[in-house]
Amino acid sequence: MNAIRSARRAAGARPLRSACPLCGHGSGVTVHDRDGKSGRPLEVVGCGACGFVRTDPLPAPGALAAWYAGHYRTDYKGVARPRLRHVWRAAGHALDRLAFAAPFVRPGARTLDVGAGGGEFVALLARQGFDAHGVEPDDGYAGFARQTYGVDVRTGTIDALPEGADWELVTLFHVLEHLADPVVALERLRRRLAPGGTLVIEVPNVEHLRCAPSNLFFAAHVHYFSGRTLARAAALAGLEPVSPWPPARSPNLRVAFRAATLPSRRPASANPGIGEAALRRALSAQSMRTWGRYLSPARALPRLAARWRRWRTEATLERRFADAAAVLEHRYGASPPRATPARPAPRTA
Numbered sequence: 223m224n225a226i227r228s229a230r231r232a233a234g235a236r237p238l239r240s241a242c243p244l245c246g247h248g249s250g251v252t253v254h255d256r257d258g259k260s261g262r263p264l265e266v267v268g269c270g271a272c273g274f275v276r277t278d279p280l281p282a283p284g285a286l287a288a289w290y291a292g293h294y295r296t297d298y299k300g301v302a303r304p305r306l307r308h309v310w311r312a313a314g315h316a317l318d319r320l321a322f323a324a325p326f327v328r329p330g331a332r333t334l335d336v337g338a339g340g341g342e343f344v345a346l347l348a349r350q351g352f353d354a355h356g357v358e359p360d361d362g363y364a365g366f367a368r369q370t371y372g373v374d375v376r377t378g379t380i381d382a383l384p385e386g387a388d389w390e391l392v393t394l395f396h397v398l399e400h401l402a403d404p405v406v407a408l409e410r411l412r413r414r415l416a417p418g419g420t421l422v423i424e425v426p427n428v429e430h431l432r433c434a435p436s437n438l439f440f441a442a443h444v445h446y447f448s449g450r451t452l453a454r455a456a457a458l459a460g461l462e463p464v465s466p467w468p469p470a471r472s473p474n475l476r477v478a479f480r481a482a483t484l485p486s487r488r489p490a491s492a493n494p495g496i497g498e499a500a501l502r503r504a505l506s507a508q509s510m511r512t513w514g515r516y517l518s519p520a521r522a523l524p525r526l527a528a529r530w531r532r533w534r535t536e537a538t539l540e541r542r543f544a545d546a547a548a549v550l551e552h553r554y555g556a557s558p559p560r561a562t563p564a565r566p567a568p569r570t571a
């Protein structure tokens with residue numbers, strides 16, 4: 223049944239309003255038609271040639287920049303600055319992300335977190351002895367990071383930083399899916415990497431099945447990557463993976479990249495079979511995300527238990543901690559600095 227529905231959708235390719243950012247192809251199929259948060263119409267399409275899933279039409283870069291600078295955090299999280307529970311969760315993510323990135327970077331390296339949010343990851347890296355910096359378009363969040371943790375998180379995008387190819391680690395956690403042109407963005411970041419530098423990307427996976435049918439697609443996300451389309455975007459931007467590739471159905475795709483020794487410029491249409499497979503898998507994942515599956519006891523009960531545990535912890539935060547800095551102190555205090563030596567050797571002029 224699902225396969226039949228997918229096949230019908232795949233057969234209904236039509237002209238799209240924006241060309242595919244990965245391959246330039248101009249037609250595709252509808253994957254989803256509603257914003258999971260607001261319920262408003264939202265056209266999510268899959269490219270008929272390379273299978274890349276994204277909104278159509280693509281928003282203009284200027285409109286996106288204005289939204290992220292002004293309204294995104296308040297529209298999306300309902301607050302102008304992170305609450306203690308946001309800080310608690312962000313600290314947990316930061317510890318997990320550092321454990322992933324640490325093998326790829328030398329102690330004391332110069333690091334940049336793009337889309338740094340409230341600065342929890344930058345604060346963790348700084349605490350671990352890295353020369354840690356960040357950029358964040360939302361001034362409320364960037365200001366919060368500076369004032370609360372004393373870290374260097376500048377308001378803006380990578381354009382806010384002086385030119386130079388000297389970042390040994392650049393991180394993009396749940397950022398790439400928000401940008402107008404992912405290949406252009408990755409190319410620019412690759413050019414800013416120091417020789418041998420690492421770019422760590424984490425995006426939601428369009429093929430994962432553990433979310434509510436309504437919850438995957440919403441207006442803040444312009445692009446919806448699968449393992450195949452993330453690999454293609456990175457290759458087009460001249461990047462090659464240096465970490466093991468995540469499983470096809472994992473909720474998030476987190477991969478470390480370096481500048482490729484032989485940048486790939488192969489057009490996506492050179493191998494149409496890969497594109498068809500990517501689109502087929504995205505459509506099949508979408509048709510498998512049913513309410514029946516999501517609400518089945520085997521899936522719903524562990525999820526409810528985990529939510530209950532999280533709620534119980536987060537309900538006590540206001541009582542236990544005076545402020546966000548105290549939350550980080552508590553969470554990061556349990557993780558001793560792993561980098562030895564903690565500081566880079568002083569530069570001799």
Ligand SMILES: [Zn+2]
Nearest residue numbers: 242245269272
């Ligand atoms: Zn395409």
